[in-house]
Amino acid sequence: LSPAPSLLHSQIAKEVAKLLDMKAQLGGDEGKQKFVLKTPKGTRDFGPKEMAIRERAFKAIISCFKRHGAEVIDTPVFELKETLTGKYGEDSKLIYDLKDQGGELLSLRYDLTVPFARYLAMNKITNIKRYHIAKVYRRDNPAMTRGRYREFYQCDFDIAGQFDPMIPDAECLKIVHEILSDLQLGDFVIKVNDRRILDGMFAVCGVPDSKFRTICSSVDKLDKVPWEEVRSEMVGEKGLSPEAADRIGEYVQLHGGLELIERLLQDPKLSQNKLAKEGLGDMKLLFEYLTLFGITGKISFDLSLARGLDYYTGVIFEAVLLQQENQHVEEPVSVGSVAGGGRYDGLVGMFDPKGRKVPCVGVSIGVERIFSILEQRLEASEEKIRTTETQVLVASAQKKLLEERLKLISELWDAGIKAEMLYKKNPKLLNQLQYCEDTGIPLVAIVGEQELKDGVVKLRIVATREEVNVRRESLVEEIRIRTSQC
Amino acid sequence: LSPAPSLLHSQIAKEVAKLLDMKAQLGGDEGKQKFVLKTPKGTRDFGPKEMAIRERAFKAIISCFKRHGAEVIDTPVFELKETLTGKYGEDSKLIYDLKDQGGELLSLRYDLTVPFARYLAMNKITNIKRYHIAKVYRRDNPAMTRGRYREFYQCDFDIAGQFDPMIPDAECLKIVHEILSDLQLGDFVIKVNDRRILDGMFAVCGVPDSKFRTICSSVDKLDKVPWEEVRSEMVGEKGLSPEAADRIGEYVQLHGGLELIERLLQDPKLSQNKLAKEGLGDMKLLFEYLTLFGITGKISFDLSLARGLDYYTGVIFEAVLLQQENQHVEEPVSVGSVAGGGRYDGLVGMFDPKGRKVPCVGVSIGVERIFSILEQRLEASEEKIRTTETQVLVASAQKKLLEERLKLISELWDAGIKAEMLYKKNPKLLNQLQYCEDTGIPLVAIVGEQELKDGVVKLRIVATREEVNVRRESLVEEIRIRTSQC
Numbered sequence: 028l029s030p031a032p033s034l035l036h037s038q039i040a041k042e043v044a045k046l047l048d049m050k051a052q053l054g055g056d057e058g059k060q061k062f063v064l065k066t067p068k069g070t071r072d073f074g075p076k077e078m079a080i081r082e083r084a085f086k087a088i089i090s091c092f093k094r095h096g097a098e099v100i101d102t103p104v105f106e107l108k109e110t111l112t113g114k115y116g117e118d119s120k121l122i123y124d125l126k127d128q129g130g131e132l133l134s135l136r137y138d139l140t141v142p143f144a145r146y147l148a149m150n151k152i153t154n155i156k157r158y159h160i161a162k163v164y165r166r167d168n169p170a171m172t173r174g175r176y177r178e179f180y181q182c183d184f185d186i187a188g189q190f191d192p193m194i195p196d197a198e199c200l201k202i203v204h205e206i207l208s209d210l211q212l213g214d215f216v217i218k219v220n221d222r223r224i225l226d227g228m229f230a231v232c233g234v235p236d237s238k239f240r241t242i243c244s245s246v247d248k249l250d251k252v253p254w255e256e257v258r259s260e261m262v263g264e265k266g267l268s269p270e271a272a273d274r275i276g277e278y279v280q281l282h283g284g285l286e287l288i289e290r291l292l293q294d295p296k297l298s299q300n301k302l303a304k305e306g307l308g309d310m311k312l313l314f315e316y317l318t319l320f321g322i323t324g325k326i327s328f329d330l331s332l333a334r335g336l337d338y339y340t341g342v343i344f345e346a347v348l349l350q351q352e353n354q355h356v357e358e359p360v361s362v363g364s365v366a367g368g369g370r371y372d373g374l375v376g377m378f379d380p381k382g383r384k385v386p387c388v389g390v391s392i393g394v395e396r397i398f399s400i401l402e403q404r405l406e407a408s409e410e411k412i413r414t415t416e417t418q419v420l421v422a423s424a425q426k427k428l429l430e431e432r433l434k435l436i437s438e439l440w441d442a443g444i445k446a447e448m449l450y451k452k453n454p455k456l457l458n459q460l461q462y463c464e465d466t467g468i469p470l471v472a473i474v475g476e477q478e479l480k481d482g483v484v485k486l487r488i489v490a491t492r493e494e495v496n497v498r499r500e501s502l503v504e505e506i507r508i509r510t511s512q513c
Numbered sequence: 514l515s516p517a518p519s520l521l522h523s524q525i526a527k528e529v530a531k532l533l534d535m536k537a538q539l540g541g542d543e544g545k546q547k548f549v550l551k552t553p554k555g556t557r558d559f560g561p562k563e564m565a566i567r568e569r570a571f572k573a574i575i576s577c578f579k580r581h582g583a584e585v586i587d588t589p590v591f592e593l594k595e596t597l598t599g600k601y602g603e604d605s606k607l608i609y610d611l612k613d614q615g616g617e618l619l620s621l622r623y624d625l626t627v628p629f630a631r632y633l634a635m636n637k638i639t640n641i642k643r644y645h646i647a648k649v650y651r652r653d654n655p656a657m658t659r660g661r662y663r664e665f666y667q668c669d670f671d672i673a674g675q676f677d678p679m680i681p682d683a684e685c686l687k688i689v690h691e692i693l694s695d696l697q698l699g700d701f702v703i704k705v706n707d708r709r710i711l712d713g714m715f716a717v718c719g720v721p722d723s724k725f726r727t728i729c730s731s732v733d734k735l736d737k738v739p740w741e742e743v744r745s746e747m748v749g750e751k752g753l754s755p756e757a758a759d760r761i762g763e764y765v766q767l768h769g770g771l772e773l774i775e776r777l778l779q780d781p782k783l784s785q786n787k788l789a790k791e792g793l794g795d796m797k798l799l800f801e802y803l804t805l806f807g808i809t810g811k812i813s814f815d816l817s818l819a820r821g822l823d824y825y826t827g828v829i830f831e832a833v834l835l836q837q838e839n840q841h842v843e844e845p846v847s848v849g850s851v852a853g854g855g856r857y858d859g860l861v862g863m864f865d866p867k868g869r870k871v872p873c874v875g876v877s878i879g880v881e882r883i884f885s886i887l888e889q890r891l892e893a894s895e896e897k898i899r900t901t902e903t904q905v906l907v908a909s910a911q912k913k914l915l916e917e918r919l920k921l922i923s924e925l926w927d928a929g930i931k932a933e934m935l936y937k938k939n940p941k942l943l944n945q946l947q948y949c950e951d952t953g954i955p956l957v958a959i960v961g962e963q964e965l966k967d968g969v970v971k972l973r974i975v976a977t978r979e980e981v982n983v984r985r986e987s988l989v990e991e992i993r994i995r996t997s998q999c
Contacts, residue, residue: 064635064864066589067619072632075584075643082585094926096903096933098561099568103552103664104590104621104648124612125621128652133553135590135611146558149550157561162590166614178589190936194915205926319919378550417582429680433805440580440691447582450676 069169069177075414080401084394085160087209088182091202092158097184100157102142104164108132114141114374116240116337121165135164139183140338140371140389147187148378153385154188174396185389187375193309196342196370197316199390203346203366204322206392212365212400214349216325218282220332221310222339222369224291227303228330231296232274234267240337241265246279247333250347250363254280282329285314306341313342334367341370342388348400366392411467418510419470419486421448422459429453431474435484439472442503446472463489469510472502555655555663561900566887570880571646573695574668577688578644583670586643588628590650594618600627600860602726602823607651621650625669626824626857626875633673634864639871640674660882671875673861679795682828682856683802685876689832689852690808692878698851698886700835702811704768706818707796708825708855710777713789714816717782718760720753726823727751732765733819736833736849740766768815771800792827799828820853827856828874834886852878897953904996905956907934908945915939917960921970925958928989932958949975955996958988 066072073081092099111122111134123135136142139159147155160182169177184202186195200217207215225246229239245261254276261267261275281287288311297303310328317323334343346366368390375385405412421436423429429452439446447468449459456473463471471487473494478485483496486505497505552558559567578585597608597620609621622628625645633641646668655663670688672681686703693701711732715725731747740762747753747761767773774797783789796814803809820829832852854876861871891898907922909915915938925932933954935945942959949957959971959980969982972991983991 063593063595064631064866065593066635067591067593067617070589070591072589072636073587074636075586075641078585078587081587093902094929094931096901096931098900099564100561101559101564101567103556103558104650105553105556105664107549107551107553109549124614126610126612128610130652131553145550149552150558150560155561164590166616178591186936188936191915191938194919194936194938197919201923201926316919319916320923380550414584415582416579429677430805433680433683433802437687437806440687443580445580445582450672450674450680452677452680 067177069167069171071171071176076412077398077402079412079414080405081394081398084210084397084401085182088206088392088394089158089160091206091209092182092184094205095156095184095198095202097156097158100143100146100159101161102136102139102146102159104162105133105135106142106145108134110134110145110378111137111141114338114377116335117244118165118335121167123164123166136161137165138163139181139391140185140374143183143185143187143389144371144374144385144387145378147375147385147387152187156184156186158182158184172399174393174399176395179393179395182392182394183389184392185387187385187387189386193312193316193342196309196388197313197320199368199388200313200317200326200344201320201322203344203368203390203392204320204325207346207348207365210397210401212348212397215346215365216327216349217344217346217366218327218329218332219310219313219342219344220329221306221342223302223306223341224297224310224330225333227297227300227306228275228278231300231303232278233271234275238265238267242267242275243333244335246275246331247335249279249331249333279331282327282331284323284326284328285311285318287328288314309341334369338371338374339369340372343367343369344390348396363396364393365396366390413467415447415466415468416445417447417466417468418445419447419472419506420459420463420468421446422454422456422471422473424456424473424475426453428474428476431479435472435474439503439506444503444506460487460489470506472506553663555653555657557657557662562898563884563888565898565900566891567880567884570696570883570887571668574692574878574880575644575646577692577695578668578670580691581642581670581684581688583642583644586629586632586645587647588622588625588632588645590648591619591621592628592631594620596620596631596864597623597627600824600863602821603730604651604821607653609650609652622647623651624649625667625877626671626860629669629671629673629875630857630860630871630873631864633861633871633873638673642670642672644668644670660879660885662881665879665881668878668880669875670878671873673871673873675872679798679802679828682795682874683799683806685854685874686799686803686812686830687806687808689830689854689876689878690806690811693832693834693851696883696887698834698883701832701851702813702835703830703832703852704813704815704818705796705799705828705830706815707792707828709788709792709827710783710796710816711819713783713786713792714761714764717786717789718764719757720761724751724753728753728761729819730821732761732817733821735765735817735819765817768813768817770809770812770814771797771804773814774800795827820855824857824860825855826858829853829855830876834882849882850879851882852876899953901933901952901954902931903933903952903954904931905933905958905992906945906949906954907932908940908942908957908959910942910959910961912939914960914962917965921958921960925989925992930989930992946973946975956992958992 105125108124115137122137125133139161162178163181164178167177169175203217225243226239229242234242242261242265245257248257258272258276261272262269288307291297292307314323317326332343332345334345344367345364347364370388372384372386375387376382421432423432432448436446436448449462469489471489473485473487482499484499484502485494486497487494591611594610601623608623611619625647648664649667650664653663655661689703711729712725715728720728728747728751731743734743744758744762747758748755774793777783778793800809803812818829818831820831830853831850833850856874858870858872861873862868907918909918918934922932922934935948955975957973957975959973964971968985970985970988971980972983973980
């Protein structure tokens with residue numbers, strides 16, 4: 028009895044599917060053409076050169092964070108989905124969710140601030156100064172040449188705790204100033220404003236409460252778009268009265284220092300608004316502290332600074348690079364904002380079962396743009412960057428000395444010397460010297476029949492081609508001395 | 514005209530949903546109870562103390578990798594799903610997939626080896642020695658007290674390239690030996706075997722080709738399960754003949770050194786098998802090199818070592834801790850394997866459009882278990898671990914000196930001194946000294962009216978309570994000298 032034709036068809040289809048599956052699993056020659064050999068959209072690998080640059084930037088940033096007494100923490104790359112819900116306003120659509128494979132619903136972290144607040148609430152920590160350097164994830168439209176990725180690093184420094192006003196806030200700005208100066212990224216300005224001043228300004232300009240947020244996000248565009256466009260968005264799309272818009276227009280063009288703060292504290296309208304007055308009073312205090320730090324030259328109180336994130340409650344700030352310092356670069360990249368932050372006194376309370384608040388202020392350094400600049404500068408310069416720290420290559424001039432090379436390199440490793448050898452039984456001396464040239468290894472320890480008999484090693488200084496015989500028992504010390512200057 | 518009741522109902526329902534949504538978005542007091550305040554299953558936060566321990570372990574591992582001349586790379590946390598397909602055999606079900614939110618299908622990386630192979634093929638790199646330290650993700654059953662997590666670190670060192678046999682392989686074992694010795698984790702043994710010896714053994718024992726893999730995975734259980742159970746799985750579940758199983762049983766109980774290799778090279782059956790002979794020849798060479806490195810004392814050629822991953826083609830190895838060194842620990846954790854690796858000559862070819870092979874050998878250090886041991890040992894010891902590097906606290910004994918403290922700390926920061934102060938206008942001296950005790954800050958720089966007049970700062974050494982007046986212009990140097998010993 029043969030099966031019905033339709034049954035046969037479905038059986039054949041099943042078998043074909045099974046075979047295709049097996050083929051895919053085997054990954055044999057036939058399956059190869061299917062592979063798309065790439066990293067996911069908006070992501071990239073860091074090769075040894077990029078890593079060397081990345082580590083330079085991190086070193087400057089971490090040593091600054093440590094100079095300011097910060098501890099370090101780390102959190103998982105994903106959080107419960109609900110931990111992130113309701114924290115990012117409209118940007119929530121950019122969150123990466125994990126597939127529901129049974130169990131908890133998870134999302135990749137969007138920043139390091141919300142996980143930090145979750146960590147504080149979960150561990151009932153009311154007082155900490157910490158940094159956290161890790162990758163965050165946003166399903167944004169990548170613009171990788173301008174340093175905008177879907178997977179990117181944030182370097183966050185935050186101070187949590189109930190303290191006297193503006194002292195931690197001033198330290199955050201000092202930190203941004205130190206890092207940007209240290210990295211020599213060229214001229215920069217740190218714009219400062221306060222959520223309370225913005226809200227007070229909106230109130231006295233006649234913006235209805237319900238429109239504060241959306242008008243705020245219009246103001247946020249002023250660094251990219253002229254006032255006329257922003258105004259027409261406010262009036263046209265967002266239904267603000269032209270009079271209110273014009274009043275805002277007058278304020279948001281203001282920027283300056285202490286004298287502007289003093290002037291606004293006398294402003295007949297703003298000075299009548301409780302929030303604005305509070306914000307301006309604190310801003311004055313902040314500028315006094317920044318004066319003591321000697322950094323007001325790069326700080327601008329800027330009423331057009333708005334910053335998108337929902338959770339800010341007080342001071343907000345953003346550091347902007349003004350131009351490429353290095354003029355050799357042919358196409359200077361427009362880099363814009365490289366750091367930002369502010370005060371968020373309500374976020375931890377959103378996680379605490381009893382709503383207990385832990386005031387926080389922090390800064391996030393956006394290193395991808397900094398990497399781009401450092402990479403570009405390095406390419407323009409003559410500097411050859413090393414990607415290893417190897418001090419010496421263990422080499423031989425004659426054949427059949429593999430065992431002797433292995434013995435010597437083992438001695439060096441055990442003494443803490445950074446040493447390499449070519450993985451060949453009988454490498455040519457020229458190839459070994461070439462390897463040093465290519466990788467920047469400064470010394471070559473050459474073993475040969477005669478040297479072995481004499482109990483010495485021939486040490487060659489790659490840069491000068493000088494060669495000296497060193498007694499085997501002094502070799503480690505000699506290598507240390509000769510590489511301590513580099 | 515009033516709407517129909519059903520319409521009314523649906524309208525009410527809609528409004529309720531809207532309100533609930535708004536409530537959730539506001540995250541107000543009423544919404545809070547819903548939050549589950551935790552990290553996802555199988556993951557954890559690293560607080561400052563755990564980070565201090567983690568950084569100690571990483572420091573030992575990284576300095577070893579650098580000592581051996583490795584470059585460093587980094588790859589994205591997720592890969593195209595198809596990049597991971599067909600690489601992990603049965604374990605593929607443990608891969609975390611991302612939700613399909615439009616665009617590419619992505620998965621979190623399962624190890625660092627497959628992304629490394631993808632990186633090599635994509636960039637046509639045929640020759641590299643690199644390390645990579647990063648988190649990987651497995652939807653496994655977590656056993657967190659034993660150091661098994663769903664998000665965990667791997668520290669990988671790999672050598673890619675066409676070289677003379679067993680030289681890079683021997684270096685990988687030397688690296689494991691150096692790291693485990695350096696971390697002082699107690700006694701350990703590194704088991705070594707070879708895929709070719711295993712396959713040859715299966716062949717001469719009469720295992721049909723089609724059963725190699727599944728029998729191999731039975732052998733893999735021998736470190737946890739006695740032979741009798743493994744045998745009955747082979748015969749009962751997997752349909753192997755009892756005779757074949759018994760022949761395997763004789764081999765897999767063998768372990769030793771050079772003399773065992775020599776003996777098996779004379780074994781009438783094994784010596785007739787091409788694969789086994791090749792593997793044994795290389796194993797002999799490996800042991801010769803390890804003898805030159807002086808580490809054979811901790812190496813065991815062990816015929817029961819199988820390792821699960823599909824991609825191994827030659828030498829395989831696994832390091833196992835034998836016992837807790839520290840006897841003060843009340844409940845010694847059973848830790849088992851802390852490092853593993855092997856040769857995988859075919860993996861890069863699976864990604865290359867033309868199937869070009871790049872031979873690779875590498876080792877992965879499983880640091881979570883090492884963290885557990887170090888944490889436990891630290892708890893048992895008296896040692897107080899510092900979580901900051903702060904050298905000096907800037908303090909004041911009187912009120913109204915906030916400005917002076919800010920000026921002084923700013924000078925110290927600018928000179929590269931690691932300095933903190935309390936964020937209070939008028940902190941009590943006792944509280945400031947207590948802060949130093951709590952956090953291990955060794956020095957206090959005290960400003961007071963008299964000191965300011967005299968142009969000095971009072972420097973207090975916390976440990977001895979000694980106090981000396983230091984001229985302000987010498988303070989930086991004095992702090993450097995006094996903290997250089999610590």
